[in-house]
Amino acid sequence: MSIRYVESKKLFQIETAHSMYQMKINEIGILLHTYYGEKLGNMDMSYQIPSVERGFSGNPYEISTHHEVSLDLLPQEYTSSGVGDHRISSIDAISNNGSRSIDFRYKCHKLLSSKYSIEGLPYVRAHKDDVCTLEIILIDEIIGLEIKLLYGVFESKDIITRTVELTNIGKTTIILEKVDSICIDFLNTNYDLIHFQGRHCMERQFEQNTLNHDIQTISSKRGMSSHQNNPYVILTELATTEDIGNCYGFMLMYSGNHKTEIEVDQTNNTRLVMGINDDYFRWELEPNSVFHAPETILTFSNLGLNKLSQNFHNIIRENICPIQFQNIQRPILINNWEATYFDFDYTKIIKLAKQALEVGVNMFVLDDGWFGNRNNDNAGLGDWIANESKLPGGLTKLSKDLKAIGMNFGLWFEPEMINENSELYKSHPEWVLQDPSRKPVISRNQMVLDLSNIDVQNYIFKSIDKILEGSEIAYIKWDFNRSLSNVYSNALPNSKQGEVSHKFICGTYSLLERLNSKYPNTLIEGCAGGGGRFDAGMLYYCPQIWCSDNTDPIARLKIQKGTSYGYPVSTMGSHVSAAPNHQTGRDVSLKTRGIVAMSGTFGYELDFDKLTDIDKSEITKQIENFKKYYWIIQKGTYFRLTNNKENSFYEAWEFVSKDKTKILLNMVVTNIKANSEIPRIKLKGLEKHLIYHIEGTKEKFTGAALMYAGYVFSLNIEDYQSFQILLVLEK
Ligand code: DGJ
Numbered sequence: 001m002s003i004r005y006v007e008s009k010k011l012f013q014i015e016t017a018h019s020m021y022q023m024k025i026n027e028i029g030i031l032l033h034t035y036y037g038e039k040l041g042n043m044d045m046s047y048q049i050p051s052v053e054r055g056f057s058g059n060p061y062e063i064s065t066h067h068e069v070s071l072d073l074l075p076q077e078y079t080s081s082g083v084g085d086h087r088i089s090s091i092d093a094i095s096n097n098g099s100r101s102i103d104f105r106y107k108c109h110k111l112l113s114s115k116y117s118i119e120g121l122p123y124v125r126a127h128k129d130d131v132c133t134l135e136i137i138l139i140d141e142i143i144g145l146e147i148k149l150l151y152g153v154f155e156s157k158d159i160i161t162r163t164v165e166l167t168n169i170g171k172t173t174i175i176l177e178k179v180d181s182i183c184i185d186f187l188n189t190n191y192d193l194i195h196f197q198g199r200h201c202m203e204r205q206f207e208q209n210t211l212n213h214d215i216q217t218i219s220s221k222r223g224m225s226s227h228q229n230n231p232y233v234i235l236t237e238l239a240t241t242e243d244i245g246n247c248y249g250f251m252l253m254y255s256g257n258h259k260t261e262i263e264v265d266q267t268n269n270t271r272l273v274m275g276i277n278d279d280y281f282r283w284e285l286e287p288n289s290v291f292h293a294p295e296t297i298l299t300f301s302n303l304g305l306n307k308l309s310q311n312f313h314n315i316i317r318e319n320i321c322p323i324q325f326q327n328i329q330r331p332i333l334i335n336n337w338e339a340t341y342f343d344f345d346y347t348k349i350i351k352l353a354k355q356a357l358e359v360g361v362n363m364f365v366l367d368d369g370w371f372g373n374r375n376n377d378n379a380g381l382g383d384w385i386a387n388e389s390k391l392p393g394g395l396t397k398l399s400k401d402l403k404a405i406g407m408n409f410g411l412w413f414e415p416e417m418i419n420e421n422s423e424l425y426k427s428h429p430e431w432v433l434q435d436p437s438r439k440p441v442i443s444r445n446q447m448v449l450d451l452s453n454i455d456v457q458n459y460i461f462k463s464i465d466k467i468l469e470g471s472e473i474a475y476i477k478w479d480f481n482r483s484l485s486n487v488y489s490n491a492l493p494n495s496k497q498g499e500v501s502h503k504f505i506c507g508t509y510s511l512l513e514r515l516n517s518k519y520p521n522t523l524i525e526g527c528a529g530g531g532g533r534f535d536a537g538m539l540y541y542c543p544q545i546w547c548s549d550n551t552d553p554i555a556r557l558k559i560q561k562g563t564s565y566g567y568p569v570s571t572m573g574s575h576v577s578a579a580p581n582h583q584t585g586r587d588v589s590l591k592t593r594g595i596v597a598m599s600g601t602f603g604y605e606l607d608f609d610k611l612t613d614i615d616k617s618e619i620t621k622q623i624e625n626f627k628k629y630y631w632i633i634q635k636g637t638y639f640r641l642t643n644n645k646e647n648s649f650y651e652a653w654e655f656v657s658k659d660k661t662k663i664l665l666n667m668v669v670t671n672i673k674a675n676s677e678i679p680r681i682k683l684k685g686l687e688k689h690l691i692y693h694i695e696g697t698k699e700k701f702t703g704a705a706l707m708y709a710g711y712v713f714s715l716n717i718e719d720y721q722s723f724q725i726l727l728v729l730e731k
Pocket residue numbers: 337367368412479481527528529530546548549
């Protein structure tokens with residue numbers, strides 16, 4: 001087992017293939033965090049903790065003559081609160097007498113040979129992996145609160161998962177105002193923080209800052225993980241690059257309000273806490289009840305950021321996404337959104353489907369506008385009944401007719417939303433999240449349904465279920481097009497309104513779970529105005545998520561690259577759309593659009609009437625190539641090959657097949673220069689003494705030449721030109 005407890009030293013040691021994590025119970029029962037990083041053998045790392053007295057750092061009563069023992073100075077595994085640690089706390093709770101003091105001490109622990117699960121929330125699944133669990137219980141007997149710290153260890157994948165469970169073992173209600181899923185302390189190290197910020201149409205932009213003293217926060221309080229700040233951060237040592245150096249990744253498996261706080265303290269120690277955002281959060285923990293926090297996923301890499309990303313890619317592909325989609329080729333889509341927007345009828349749809357079928361597409365996705373009175377974005381959300389004036393015979397006929405021509409059928413929903421102008425709103429205005437004393441905030445003309453209410457969940461489930469039972473639907477696009485405001489449930493008493501944001505997202509998870517269990521082979525693609533809910537929580541139910549509403553390939557390079565730091569390309573919904581692009585007006589060749597979209601789940605989203613025959617044969621070839629490279633792209637090892645600090649005019653990336661015999665190298669010029677320097681791209685992950693040839697040519701190279709000197713591209717005088725070559729290992 002990869003977890004050990006050394007009783008004589010009161011030491012817990014977790015080991016993965018390339019990392020070590022250590023904790024120790026101190027003399028007064030405080031659970032210290034003593035180490036996370038490179039493997040160091042059997043060493044009690046508590047010698048690193050200084051025994052130094054510092055002014056204004058109080059001491060626990062039972063040891064108050066030892067001025068050097070202070071919660072303010074000790075690295076801890078999960079903090080107490082209000083009892084002398086003046087840094088960020090992992091918890092904030094109020095007991096019956098109004099006190100906010102919580103003082104956790106070690107109670108007991110257990111080692112289990114399987115992975116824990118989390119009630120009502122997504123979690124990293126254990127399949128056949130060598131996974132085990134460590135449970136440590138801390139207790140505050142005065143307030144009557146027990147906290148179970150849970151660690152799942154995926155040894156061969158270099159992943160540790162963490163979560164906490166709080167149980168009220170007292171006789172009175174405890175109000176939880178903050179519950180982090182993880183706290184981790186690093187001693188005296190200078191780190192950079194990498195995080196992924198953005199906005200609608202420009203998600204997950206890489207940003208790196210050096211941490212200064214005090215607290216930096218990465219968060220969302222939009223009711224969704226958000227376009228603005230992804231619940232994923234990296235701490236890196238300052239010299240770390242894509243391929244060298246130490247770095248740590250922390251990913252929250254949660255799709256609602258989240259917050260990560262990183263504090264550099266008075267003596268340069270770094271603390272990170274991550275969990276549900278405490279803004280808008282207040283939970284009444286009644287006696288004998290349990291609160292489950294979302295899971296966090298941790299990994300350490302001593303080989304830079306590419307390796308760190310690959311660790312996340314493996315665990316997400318193999319242990320988070322629904323397993324049934326792991327070893328099958330996902331559909332190549334034609335989505336009618338950018339082809340027709342709301343302006344379609346049966347004839348247009350069938351025509352587009354036939355055109356797409358001819359070039360090799362195998363799934364037609366009918367996007368927004370097929371239901372209720374929805375001819376624009378003013379009306380209809382909530383009324384999940386096909387609009388027969390557009391689609392005579394409804395979805396049953398459409399899906400049959402598509403099947404008859406050999407096309408699979410997929411359908412768009414926005415289940416959590418409602419328009420004021422809808423039948424649903426007329427019959428159930430109380431189902432909207434809305435403060436009854438004021439007018440709601442409207443966004444994209446819509447409001448949000450109260451998913452914390454089981455009746456609402458049942459209504460949505462029944463509506464979708466009825467459609468899935470009546471037609472053959474192999475794919476659902478699950479959209480979500482606004483942030484939450486007026487978060488107030490008419491089904492809950494005033495004192496429980498602080499629970500609504502979390503209960504909302506649990507309601508969404510529960511719905512997705514019901515659909516996944518009844519229709520395990522229906523692929524659900526997540527979406528939230530593009531990638532506004534691109535997180536590990538959604539990926540538990542949806543193996544792919546529409547990466548962005550921005551389909552411009554040049555903008556997509558940055559979005560997909562940013563996304564790749566945490567998430568594999570097999571999760572990134574990516575389509576070839578029209579040129580000039582509808583979001584940016586940029587005119588980019590079909591070839592480049594294809595190469596960028598292929599580093600994702602792939603599909604098309606354009607009006608085939610506007611394509612020439614030459615375009616259509618190019619698309620046919622693109623689809624053949626995508627199918628040929630499918631497993632290299634979807635399951636191969638992904639490497640970022642360009643560093644924004646070194647060049648600003650091209651992007652390159654590579655996939656190495658699992659058996660290392662094939663390498664797909666991609667390159668796009670993003671900003672051509674006159675009289676340009678020559679891009680020499682250094683490949684990664686090759687065997688240096690072996691020979692590789694470029695498919696379809698006589699060119700041959702040693703792995704060493706390609707890795708250490710680079711592959712040379714000859715550029716044309718053309719912006720946004722691109723290259724895709726396959727290198728094959730010589731037998
Ligand atoms: C936002 C999505 O991201 C788009 O792809 C499209 O489905 C629209 N919503 C439809 O309203």
